[in-house]
Amino acid sequence: MNLSSTIKSIQDIMRKDDGVDGDAQRLGQLTWMLFLKVFDQREEEWEDDNKKYKSPLPEHLRWRNWAAYKADEEGKKKPQIAGGELISFVNNELFPALKDQIDASQGPQYQVIQQVFEDANNYMKSGPQMLAVIEKLEEAINFHDFKTRASLGDVYEQMLNDLRGAGNAGEFYTPRAITAFMVDRVNPRLAKRETVMDPACGTGGFLTAAIDHFRHQISTKSSAKDQRAVEALIRGIEKKQLPHLLCTTKPI
Structure with a gap:
C-alpha cells in the first residue's frame, strides 16, 4: 500500500x-x-x-x-x-x-x-x-525514509485538491510545475547567498523547489560551506499545524 x-x-x-x-x-x-x-x-x-x-x-x-x-x-x-x-x-x-x-x-x-x-x-x-x-x-x-517525509506534503495537498471547498478555508493546492516555474523566474543565487522567504509556506512546495534550485548550483568544486548554506538560506512561516509539520519534516 x-x-x-x-x-x-x-x-x-x-x-x-x-x-x-x-x-x-x-x-x-x-x-x-x-x-x-x-x-x-x-x-x-x-x-x-x-x-x-x-x-x-x-x-x-x-x-x-x-x-x-x-x-x-x-x-x-x-x-x-x-x-x-x-x-x-x-x-x-x-x-x-x-x-x-x-x-x-x-x-x-x-x-x-x-x-x-x-x-x-x-x-x-x-x-x-x-x-x-x-x-x-x-x-x-516509515518516517525514517526521507522520500516518505517529502511525499507527505504532496498527499496533504492532494487532499486539499480533492476538497472542492478548500479555497474557502484559505488553503490552496499549488501544482509543483507552478512552484518550480516561480523559483526559476526568481532565480535565487547560492553564490550570492540570496535568502528565499515564503510567509505562507504551507507544506513547503515553493521552498522545496528553491532547495532543488540551490542544489543544482552545487558542483564538485563547491565547498562544504556552500552545501551548508542551502539550509540557512531557506525561510518559511506557516500558521496551521499540519502543513507546518509536513513542511518541517522534509529533508534539506
Missing part, C-alpha cells in the same frame, strides 16, 4: 468514529498524531547523534511509550494501552500536559510542541478506532 492509500485508509477509519465530523476534523486529528509519530522518529536520530539528548516531552508521553506497538514474548506486536483506556489517557493526561506544561522559553523544540498543541483537539471517541489509526501509522509509514 502506498502512502496516499494509507492516509486514505486512516481517513476511512476516522469516518467510523462518532466524534470526528467532517474533513476539517479529520485533518486536525491527523495533525497531532502525525506530529508525535514523526517527532519520535526524529528524536531517535537526534539520540544517535547526541547521547546526551534530552526530550522536551515527558517520558511517559513520548509516542514510543504509549502509542507504539510493542512485541510481546511471542513476538506479536500489541498496543501498550488497551482501547478501553486509550481515550481517557489522551484526553486526561496527554493533552493537558502538552497544552499547559510545555515551556516554550526552553528552546525551539519546546516552542514547536506548544504551537502544535495549543489549538489541537482530540476528536476521536472510540479507543479501538484510535488504535486502528495508530496501527496504520506504525506499520505503513
